[in-house]
Amino acid sequence: MNPKEYLQTILSDVLKEMDLAWPEKATIEPPREKKFGDLACNVAMILSKQASQNPRQLAEQIKNSLSSHTRDLKTIEIAGPGFLNFTFNKEYWLTTLDRISKETESYGSSDFGQGSKVQVEYVSANPTGPLHIGHGRGAAVGDSLARIMRFAGYEVTTEYYLNDAGRQMNVLGISTWIRYQNLCGLQIALDPDHYQGEYLIEVAETLHNEYSISLLDMPEERAVSICRERAMETILDGIKQDLQEFRVEHQIWFSENSLIQDNKVEQTIDWLKKNNMAYDMDGAVWFKSTILGDDKDRVLQKSDSTLTYFASDIAYHKDKYDRGFDLVVDIWGADHHGYVPRMKAAVQALGRPAQSLEVILVQLVNLLREGEQVAMSTRSGQFVPLKDVIQEVGTDACRFIFLSRKSDSHLDFDLEVVKRKTMDNPVYYVQYAHARICSLFAKAEERGISALNRDLDLKLLDTQEDIDLLKKMAEFPEVVASSAKNLSPHHLSYYLMELAGLLHRYYTVHPVLAADNQDLIQARMVLFNAVAVVLKNGLKLLGVTAPERM
Structure with a gap:
């Protein structure tokens, strides 16, 4: 407690x-x-x-x-x-050490969520190109939030919504088809709205190696379809590999196309009509979003029978609630902020309270190199893939920096700064606190000092620095629960920075192994061991490792 x-x-x-x-x-x-x-x-x-x-x-x-x-x-x-x-009193704060020593890896966990069923959907990037650093920030937020909420007693399912239907997929197929035709010797230029990235040349090369020039003999619609499916499959495999390397888990990969094939979009539109939340006008089907706070009614199905993305999104969210989730958390790019009231209205139309849908907006990352901005655009191909950033600075640094600020605030990510092993680097600052403790324990072992003698009088821990560390560690379960409740993983990164700061200050003020009193040395090592446990547990929730050496 x-x-x-x-x-x-x-x-x-x-x-x-x-x-x-x-x-x-x-x-x-x-x-x-x-x-x-x-x-x-x-x-x-x-x-x-x-x-x-x-x-x-x-x-x-x-x-x-x-x-x-x-x-x-x-x-x-x-x-x-x-x-x-x-x-x-001091005795109360000392009980924190006993609790940490007993609970170790589970310290900080709780039943705050009381088993409430939550679905967290994140990344959900169109399979039209590799993930970039902006996708990485959303991935870190979603994955860490899922870890934190599970630790706080929620039943969490993680999901990726695969946008494998619609115009963008057709553009992907045509873009790949043109690249393939170029390899066959035909000089056909890409239009400005086609995907320009060189990653499609690699896809076209695999098609050329497999089919030679035989796709040219097929009806173009069939050839474009083959190009589209191969491009999507290749890009999706790359996305999954990048996410795995980034320590990001998705339990479910949900296909937008499956909604259409199973007629769930049309069924949802029919359901809305029956419940007086949709109507026909001018040959189209409209959603009555204005009666639920939106600024205008929205089209679900155009006069040419084409379904809108909004229609698919409503059907998708209906499917989520039909699966029994109490809370649905969507993590979107900040450019979708205007879409939030619309989806809140849709959720209410489905008979759910507006608060059963929470949307976390994630601002794009300003990727810099020595202060100079690096451009990112999937269609133009002028972007730095997430996998390249991971290879350059590491998964730990990426995840921690992404989570070091509130997700809807702007974030400058300078590749060169993040690589520096200095105390100005936030992830280094926190990880070094853990490594510093491990190094201390190694030195103590060399001197024959028992690191965890439980028969000590821990009342020897009576300095202000001792109490500050004890108080901060006692806060950890509440910080985890609060981060889960407020859907804010960055609160945890702030906490770890503060705890690491207290540890570094303590180390400076009280050289642990230099104390004259052996009981005091061992009492302080019990204290430091507890700090190491909390740091490791907190970093794990952020998807960051706690190294023993740096």
């Missing part, structure tokens, strides 16, 4: 004795200034009217009653109009 949960539990017990219930609007948060204690609570101010007392009088009564419920509080002070400020 983290400090907030613990405090809320004992406060609830006190209130129950006073015939008062814990109010929904009560908060327990760290005060703005450390001098006011570890945590502050506003419960007395919220319940004063119900208790027929002024807030300070009620706070005093709560304070006096708490002494019979806990010995873990060093001080309880009443501040301002009735805030209760709490400071825990």
Whole structure:
């Protein structure tokens, strides 16, 4: 139980004795200034009217009653109009070490999600070209969020929506067909809206090696179809390989084309019509999105019977809910922000609350090299594939940097800066904290010092630096749960930076193996071992390794 949960539990017990219930609007948060204690609570101010007392009088009564419920509080002070400020004693913070030593790899996990079924869909890039660094950021966010939510007690399914139908796939087929014809000696130029990347030359070469020039003898529609399927298959294999190297998992690969083949799009349109959420006008089918907050009604099926992407998306989300998910999380590029209200409206039309769909927007990454921007465009072919970035700077650096800021904020990613092994590099800063502890343990072993003597008096850990580390480690389960609740993996990266900073400061202020007292040395090593566990657990949730040497 983290400090907030613990405090809320004992406060609830006190209130129950006073015939008062814990109010929904009560908060327990760290005060703005450390001098006011570890945590502050506003419960007395919220319940004063119900208790027929002024807030300070009620706070005093709560304070006096708490002494019979806990010995873990060093001080309880009443501040301002009735805030209760709490400071825990050192013995309470030391219990964190015992909990970490018992739970190890599971420390930080919880049942916060209570088994709620969640589907997280991410990347879902059209199979028209290799993944670029922007896709990588969305992949890191989605995969890490899934890890965090599972650790926090949610039942999570990860999914990739494969856009294997529609105009873009036809353009891919034509672009590959032209490249193939070029290899057969025909001088045919690509149009500006065709895919220009050289990766299609490689696809055309495999087709030429297999078919020689025989595709030229086929009806063009058949030849383009073969080119389209081969290009999609080759590109998709590359996408899967890149994601595997990036430590990104997708349990389900869902085909858009399967929705069409199984008539699920048409069935969804019929369902919307029957429920008075769609109508026919001017030969087209329209969705009544305005009655649910959209600025205008949207076309589902054009007058030429062509289905829109929106129609497929509604059918896809209906399929998600039909599979029993309580919450659907979509991770999209920031350029899709205008699409969010439309999909929220669609979800409500399907009979689900708007909050059963959460959309995380991911800003593109500004890829730099020594401060100079590197252009990215799939169609023009002028882009740096994600796999090249991974090969240059490593998966750890990529993932951590992608998760070092909120996903909808701009991110500059300078390849040269990320490769530097300095304390200015965030991923190095955190990983080095773990490696530093491992190095300390190796030196201790060389000197015959037992690293984890459990029979020590851990009260020797009495400096401010000790308490700071203990408090920060006690926060970890709450940080994980909060990251899951708010769908914000970057909170975890912030936390790890702070924990690493406290570790580096401690190492500077207290040279561990240089202490005169052997019991103190071993007590500090128990402390450091706990820090290593938390760092490793946190990094694992971000999909980043915790190296023992650097």
